[in-house]
Amino acid sequence: MHFNSAGAMTMPSYKLTYFNMRGRAELPRYIFAYAGIAFEDRRVEWKDWPSIKKTFPLGKLPVLEVNGLPLTQSLAIARFLAKEAGLVGNSRLAEAQADALVDTLNDFTLLIPWREDNPQIKTQKIDMLFQSHAPKLLDHLQWQLGDREWLVGDSETWADLYWHVCFTTFRVLRPGFADHHPALCGLTDRVEAIPNIAKWIQSRPTTEF
Amino acid sequence: MHFNSAGAMTMPSYKLTYFNMRGRAELPRYIFAYAGIAFEDRRVEWKDWPSIKKTFPLGKLPVLEVNGLPLTQSLAIARFLAKEAGLVGNSRLAEAQADALVDTLNDFTLLIPWREDNPQIKTQKIDMLFQSHAPKLLDHLQWQLGDREWLVGDSETWADLYWHVCFTTFRVLRPGFADHHPALCGLTDRVEAIPNIAKWIQSRPTTEF
Ligand SMILES: [Mg+2]
Ligand SMILES: [Mg+2]
Numbered sequence: 003m004h005f006n007s008a009g010a011m012t013m014p015s016y017k018l019t020y021f022n023m024r025g026r027a028e029l030p031r032y033i034f035a036y037a038g039i040a041f042e043d044r045r046v047e048w049k050d051w052p053s054i055k056k057t058f059p060l061g062k063l064p065v066l067e068v069n070g071l072p073l074t075q076s077l078a079i080a081r082f083l084a085k086e087a088g089l090v091g092n093s094r095l096a097e098a099q100a101d102a103l104v105d106t107l108n109d110f111t112l113l114i115p116w117r118e119d120n121p122q123i124k125t126q127k128i129d130m131l132f133q134s135h136a137p138k139l140l141d142h143l144q145w146q147l148g149d150r151e152w153l154v155g156d157s158e159t160w161a162d163l164y165w166h167v168c169f170t171t172f173r174v175l176r177p178g179f180a181d182h183h184p185a186l187c188g189l190t191d192r193v194e195a196i197p198n199i200a201k202w203i204q205s206r207p208t209t210e211f
Numbered sequence: 212m213h214f215n216s217a218g219a220m221t222m223p224s225y226k227l228t229y230f231n232m233r234g235r236a237e238l239p240r241y242i243f244a245y246a247g248i249a250f251e252d253r254r255v256e257w258k259d260w261p262s263i264k265k266t267f268p269l270g271k272l273p274v275l276e277v278n279g280l281p282l283t284q285s286l287a288i289a290r291f292l293a294k295e296a297g298l299v300g301n302s303r304l305a306e307a308q309a310d311a312l313v314d315t316l317n318d319f320t321l322l323i324p325w326r327e328d329n330p331q332i333k334t335q336k337i338d339m340l341f342q343s344h345a346p347k348l349l350d351h352l353q354w355q356l357g358d359r360e361w362l363v364g365d366s367e368t369w370a371d372l373y374w375h376v377c378f379t380t381f382r383v384l385r386p387g388f389a390d391h392h393p394a395l396c397g398l399t400d401r402v403e404a405i406p407n408i409a410k411w412i413q414s415r416p417t418t419e420f
Contacts, residue, residue: 060351078310101287
């Protein structure tokens with residue numbers, strides 16, 4: 003919250019710039035949706051990117067502008083918003099556990115060979131990733147979840163939302179990847195059942211990734 | 212702080228497990244040193260690692276045990292400690308800026324070809340990294356620093372400590388890498404002049420990385 007010159011509380015203005023895909027902007031978008039915070043969801047066309055790239059720090063997206071101040075790094079942006087939304091965890095230990103889960107999910111997404119040009123090699127690399135790394139990741143997440151409803155503590159955090167974001171993309175790559183981890187599929191369902199998240203998933207632009 | 216059964220405040224017990232190198236444990240160690248918090252600095256010998264690897268979540272280090280509870284992911288561990296040490300930044304925006312700088316420095320360290328076996332190819336790859344990526348990184352950091360003393364706001368944060376950790380390792384790889392960025396070298400000097408950090412650097416085990 004901020005106060006304008008008349009002393010009235012005003013919400014900060016939020017502009018999130020990324021491409022027309024879920025990608026690295028989708029977690030911030032989920033958190034905006036969850037918290038019911040209005041934001042400008044600016045989606046740059048690929049043809050326009052070369053001419054505006056230099057206007058962004060390090061020439062990278064996403065960037066979140068908060069009252070015009072640019073914040074970089076998707077996870078730093080998401081954590082900033084998760085604090086506003088009350089989604090970071092209920093204690094310092096819980097916050098650290100959520101941070102670690104987010105980083106662990108992110109480490110896996112960084113192993114996906116997005117930029118491999120040869121389609122056969124790309125398929126092979128994705129197969130290997132989902133055969134060798136994914137089961138360890140899923141076992142770890144299922145262990146962390148235990149028989150609770152959410153990954154950290156007794157209520158949802160941004161780690162649960164990030165699980166859903168990642169699940170959605172992993173499922174595009176290898177549809178049955180989580181079939182042997184029913185507890186995690188249950189978590190997916192619980193995130194989807196959050197009304198504001200359900201509404202966002204219904205209304206967002208449809209893109210493959 | 213925690214309370215024991217007699218009601219007296221007790222410090223949590225901290226055990227940080229990693230290898231005998233700076234690597235991904237050095238930022239948590241700097242924060243412990245900065246805050247004057249006692250911790251067990253457990254350094255696993257390579258020969259012992261295969262037999263104990265399975266006892267750590269995802270088989271990875273570092274792990275910080277807080278009263279026996281294991282926390283994973285070096286940056287989540289560091290952020291947890293930075294909160295205890297008052298090093299995360301003085302506002303939510305400052306916290307997000309520090310988080311983003313840490314992630315940006317970390318992104319660069321992830322590009323270093325640590326596991327390249329061929330020494331000639333390794334040299335080539337490191338040369339390319341320091342010729343193509345490093346100047347952009349350093350320009351960005353120098354822009355973020357501006358004419359202030361610290362990277363975020365008016366006082367030191369864990370982003371400044373991480374700069375020093377990274378600087379120390381980058382300098383081993385390419386000694387003159389920051390010569391054209393005197394403001395950043397000034398920042399290095401300021402971090403080294405923090406008495407508790409100076410003491411840690413003096414007393415820590417000497418390792419190449
Ligand atoms: Mg990591
Ligand atoms: Mg990143």
